Amino acid sequence: LESMAVDADYDGVRLEKEMTQEFITDMIERFKNGKKIPKKYVYQIVIAVKNISYDEATMVEMKIPDDATLTVCGDTHGQYFDLMELFRLNGLPTEKHYYLFNGDFVDRGSWSCEIALLLYAYKWLRPKSFFLNRGNHETDDMNKVYGFEGECKAKYNERTFKLFSESFSALPLATLIGSKYLVLHGGLFSDDKVTLDDIRKLNRHTQRQPGQSGLMMEMLWTDPQTEPGRGPSKRGVGMQFGPDVTKRFCDNNGLDAIIRSHEVRMEGYEEEHGGKCITVFSAPKYCDSTENKGAYINIGPDYKLDFHKFDAVPHPNIKPMAYAQNSLMSMT
Ligand SMILES: O=C(O)c1nn[nH]c1-c1ccccc1
Ligand SMILES: [Mn+2]
Ligand SMILES: [Mn+2]
Numbered sequence: 001l002e003s004m005a006v007d008a009d010y011d012g013v014r015l016e017k018e019m020t021q022e023f024i025t026d027m028i029e030r031f032k033n034g035k036k037i038p039k040k041y042v043y044q045i046v047i048a049v050k051n052i053s054y055d056e057a058t059m060v061e062m063k064i065p066d067d068a069t070l071t072v073c074g075d076t077h078g079q080y081f082d083l084m085e086l087f088r089l090n091g092l093p094t095e096k097h098y099y100l101f102n103g104d105f106v107d108r109g110s111w112s113c114e115i116a117l118l119l120y121a122y123k124w125l126r127p128k129s130f131f132l133n134r135g136n137h138e139t140d141d142m143n144k145v146y147g148f149e150g151e152c153k154a155k156y157n158e159r160t161f162k163l164f165s166e167s168f169s170a171l172p173l174a175t176l177i178g179s180k181y182l183v184l185h186g187g188l189f190s191d192d193k194v195t196l197d198d199i200r201k202l203n204r205h206t207q208r209q210p211g212q213s214g215l216m217m218e219m220l221w222t223d224p225q226t227e228p229g230r231g232p233s234k235r236g237v238g239m240q241f242g243p244d245v246t247k248r249f250c251d252n253n254g255l256d257a258i259i260r261s262h263e264v265r266m267e268g269y270e271e272e273h274g275g276k277c278i279t280v281f282s283a284p285k286y287c288d289s290t291e292n293k294g295a296y297i298n299i300g301p302d303y304k305l306d307f308h309k310f311d312a313v314p315h316p317n318i319k320p321m322a323y324a325q326n327s328l329m330s331m332t
């Protein structure tokens, strides 16, 4: 990598051995103007975050310092210009303004590389105040069909996608906030006996893709339902869990609530299961079609949940899934 040359026509900020705020500020503007960064830098950023993430716990545990705020964001799905709007309204990540992105950064929207590289650059710059959970779209099967693999190949190359794929497998699966809120992309389990310790002990490195069963699959795929008990998934993968399941899990594990994403909500967020299951979704006007708002949650040292909604903003005329490979071809 060291011997790789930076593209001669690159006119942006140089990246040396460590990430800098100056590089990020410049990269944000380049991406807004439809520009790219050198492949050498893409490899450096993705490898750095793969290594950082690999060493994190499967369930990251963090507290909110007295002088800090944490913002929890849900699915962004490649909607870069809407993420810029979120940062405009709520502030960019800083040493004291922590962010947690709860999976599904990529696929669907056609600026998935830009979002993934920006979130990764912040993770590299401030690994203790910027957090990433894996979503079901940080997986090979989904990236092949829903656009990220095609976008990586179109904008960069195959090696870029392979490196992202390896980094996705390294991502934590959940983040515990102040022992009160468990944040994970999908939801709860087919087994009432699952505890936080089971999640802590889960070795995510032995299984790179979630598969069709098990704790990892359920954390990335399940959905809440209004009916008590458990029911079949509408997605064909995982299952659905009712308010009693959520209550038992929270009571057994000393939690106030779970915070999850994975589903569109018309107001961007929704408090379900008597407030013990919260959905937050941060891709407004999803796929340029659903009339939903986006939302994010600000949490201060008092651990109160402060919900904020936001609207989609105009973006360059590139449709969702613009780089998706012909899905029939990818069936081969
Ligand atoms: O692409 C999405 O909307 C999505 N976000 N999380 N899961 C999905 C999904 C899963 C299976 C099939 C289609 C979409
Ligand atoms: Mn999603
Ligand atoms: Mn999802």
Ligand SMILES: [Mn+2]
Pocket (backbone or CB within 6 Å): 306, 307, 308
């Ligand atoms: Mn507020």
